[in-house]
Amino acid sequence: MVTFYGEQFELISIDIVSGAKSLTASGKFWTIFIFALIVVVTLANKYNQTFSEENRKLMVAASQIKTLEQMLWYFGESCEEKTHRALKSLEKINKKELAPFYIYSYPGYQLEKLLDNLRKMSSMVLSVKGGYAVDTDEIYASLAFRMPQEPECKWQWADIRRRRGLDLSTIISSPRSTFNHLLNSSRPSVFHNSKEQAKAEGKYLADGDDKYQDEKLLGSIACYKLDIKHYNETYIEAILSLTTYNKPFAPTQDEKTAEANLEDFVVNEFEKRLSVELCNYYFYALYNQSQ
Numbered sequence: 561m562v563t564f565y566g567e568q569f570e571l572i573s574i575d576i577v578s579g580a581k582s583l584t585a586s587g588k589f590w591t592i593f594i595f596a597l598i599v600v601v602t603l604a605n606k607y608n609q610t611f612s613e614e615n616r617k618l619m620v621a622a623s624q625i626k627t628l629e630q631m632l633w634y635f636g637e638s639c640e641e642k643t644h645r646a647l648k649s650l651e652k653i654n655k656k657e658l659a660p661f662y663i664y665s666y667p668g669y670q671l672e673k674l675l676d677n678l679r680k681m682s683s684m685v686l687s688v689k690g691g692y693a694v695d696t697d698e699i700y701a702s703l704a705f706r707m708p709q710e711p712e713c714k715w716q717w718a719d720i721r722r723r724r725g726l727d728l729s730t731i732i733s734s735p736r737s738t739f740n741h742l743l744n745s746s747r748p749s750v751f752h753n754s755k756e757q758a759k760a761e762g763k764y765l766a767d768g769d770d771k772y773q774d775e776k777l778l779g780s781i782a783c784y785k786l787d788i789k790h791y792n793e794t795y796i797e798a799i800l801s802l803t804t805y806n807k808p809f810a811p812t813q814d815e816k817t818a819e820a821n822l823e824d825f826v827v828n829e830f831e832k833r834l835s836v837e838l839c840n841y842y843f844y845a846l847y848n849q850s851q
Contacts (some may be wrong), residue, residue: 605800639832646839647790653846660846667840671718674837675701677829682802683820686809698804700724703834705786705798707842718798718841725803726767733781737765739799742783749784749823753808753815771805779804782819784827788835794837801826 652658679699687693702725703718715728731737735744741763742750750763755777758764764781771778781803787795802822810818 565568573700585637598690605788617753625689636829636832638690639836642790643832643835643839644790646836646843647788649793650709650728650839650842650846651790656800660844660850662847663840663843665837665840667837667844668718671703671834671839671841674830674833675719678800678802678826682822682824685825686818688821690811691815692811692814694804694807696807698806700803700805702801702803703798704728704801705796705838707796707840707845710845718838724769726765728811731765733764736762738763738781738783739801742785742799749820749827751782751815751819753780753812754817755779755781769805778808780809781805783821784831784833786834786838788838795837796842798834798838800831800834 573624584821637701649658654659679701680696682699682701683696686699704715706713715732717728717744723757725731726737731739731752736741736759738750738752738758752758752764755764755766755770757775758781759766766779767775784800785803786796786798786800787794788798807817809822
């Protein structure tokens, strides 16, 4: 283009002697300008293509998240309906309107598997920001429960493989344990990102598995009340505990986020499934008592 229109628009000059052509100052300017314009247009088109593709991916991801949320809602609703039916049956058994019956689902085993999966989900939720990660093996989950409607209303572990921590009678009776603190509190949960701080406040009782650095406790602990009620009657009281013995749940600046994520995305979702199996465990105990 420059060659064709060069002389007409004084973009090139021709040496009279040699006949060689060269760009004038104006020619150099317009050449650079046109080249820059081509580059800008090319980059803009490329950006637009990339942006459109990324936007498409985001739309697909948003659709998938919405589908998963819907699936979780249906799953939760199903579990809540199962729990409601189970509680109605427990009410009838306690009123002698229905005979205890055998449960074939092995609730103790189911509870153990649920706690294993709860640990995995907790690890995922706690490992989503800034490269910080808490491995599944670093998280310990336990569940204790009792049945207030029964004459022998005593606390027991739901996970029979439980091998860590203090014995149940100690953490129930000691006013310094996190379990005892929650049990005698009106709050639904307690969250301590620092066991050392919780101990200093008289809200954590160290056990033989705890680790120390510079004589300070490592790790975190959180406990949650899971009360299973039918109208105003409580049939099962449970406390779920999550503990780490090395890493805290989150860096100090992120502990509020970790607390909210654990409760919203892990505990609240697993509570629905745990309630079903705790009811089944109740049926199992009633049947054994009747034999």
